[in-house]
Amino acid sequence: MSETKHKHEETTAEAATGTEPESEGVRATGTASEADTARAAVTEHDPAADPDAHATLLPRNQDYYDRLAAYVTDAIGVDGVAADSTLAEIHRDLLQAQHDGIGAADYFGRDPQAIGDDIVANLPHRSRRGWVILGVVAWAVAFFLGGWRAIIEDPARVPVGTLALLALLLPLAILAITAWHRRRTFTRKKVRTSFLTILLAVQLVVLPLSDAVPHFGLVAVPAWFAVAAGFGLAALLVGFAIWLGLHSWVFAAIVGVLATLFAYPAADALGTLPGWWGRLMIPLMLVGLTLLVRAGDWLLPTRWQAKDRE
Amino acid sequence: MRRLPTQLLKGTLEGALLGVIAGGETYAYEIHQALVAAGFGEVADGTIYPLLLKLEHGGQIEGVRRASPSGGPPRKYYHLLPAGAQALADFTADWDQMADAMAKLREAHHE
Secondary structure (H helix, E strand, O other): OHHHHHHHHHHHHHHHHOOOOOOOOOOOOOOHHHHHHHHHHHHHHOOOOOHHHOOOOOHHHHHHHHHHHHHHHOOOOEOHHHHHHHHHHHHHHHHHHHHOOOOHHHHHOOOHHHHHHHHHHHOOEOOHHHHHHHHHHHHHHHHHHHHHHHHHHOOOOEEHHHHHHHHHHHHHHHHHHHHHHHHOOOOOOOOOOHHHHHHHHHHHHHHHHHHOOOOOOEEOOOHHHHHHHHHHHHHHHHHHHHHHOOOOHHHHHHHHHHHHHHHHHHHHHHOOOOHHHHHHHHHHHHHHHHHHHHHHHHHOOHHHOOOOOO | OOOOOHHHHHHHHHHHHHHHHHOOOEOHHHHHHHHHHHHHOOOOHHHHHHHHHHHHHOOOEEEEEEOOOOOOOOEEEEEEOHHHHHHHHHHHHHHHHHHHHHHHHHHHHHO
């Protein structure tokens, strides 16, 4: 009980001053009345006198929450919307606990991995039908992206059989990498998004390994198909970005880059443009597609754009 | 106040949660405070959340997002559903039976 009281006072002092103790071994030696004074001081200077007014967690508490959130959201098959909703509630509770002078680990539990497992077990999961749809979409995306890469490299020898097989393996590899990344959530020094781990693993390991797979099912892709596929995929990307309606220059630039990756080889298949036009094609495409996304964002009526998730 | 054994809490916490929610619409932090004040000791809030999710999924409680009175982010407020009221009644009956049995055993031991 007295150990809990000391922790209580330590976190109260932190909440009052907005600072962390210099080391984990240092404990506040204040009495209960000093802790009350500290809490009162926060209350006096805080017009709202409300945990909502303290919009941020202290670093140690934030780290606790970030790791728990990463562990729950990276769980395979968990409903993302339900997970986000639960985590938002937990964040509110941690803020309120912090305001009352209780640290995250003391309030929520000293074994966040076990708690995370319990939460994940009780969250809704993707249905079998959802898995089938996701599997088909993931296969199709992997097949088209791999196919596009193969068409750019050598349109006369596109290994459709190999691509169909690799399109099955790539999503499974991503799931395995996500699961591996998730297992280390509470042991790694810093919380890292799984997206970066997946990107690095795919670029450095999965793609080079896939190049070693023997090529079979070779087909020659006619130039018109490369042109249609390239421009078609670029148009699809731009249209999707406009539909999302994020109204962001950064997002528009990212989409511009991706769409250029499809549109440029397609334009190149039509024939090399002479002189300066040829040299400027890539930057012109990039700028043009970015502006197209922003213009579409602005022109498309809001009721036709994607709604925000709650 | 003693820290209650995990196994004992596991068997009773669900009924305790239903009991707190039966008292009126409430949210997770408030539930935690009520349990601590009632004498359950230092119950980690992390054990409450999975139970709230389980009860909600089981149709015993319902959570509704509502704007916070202070103007902060909305909170999820839970209230009891008919299935939850029935589950609470069943738990209360089981608890009373067990309490009676324990009382008789203690009486016999003292005799």
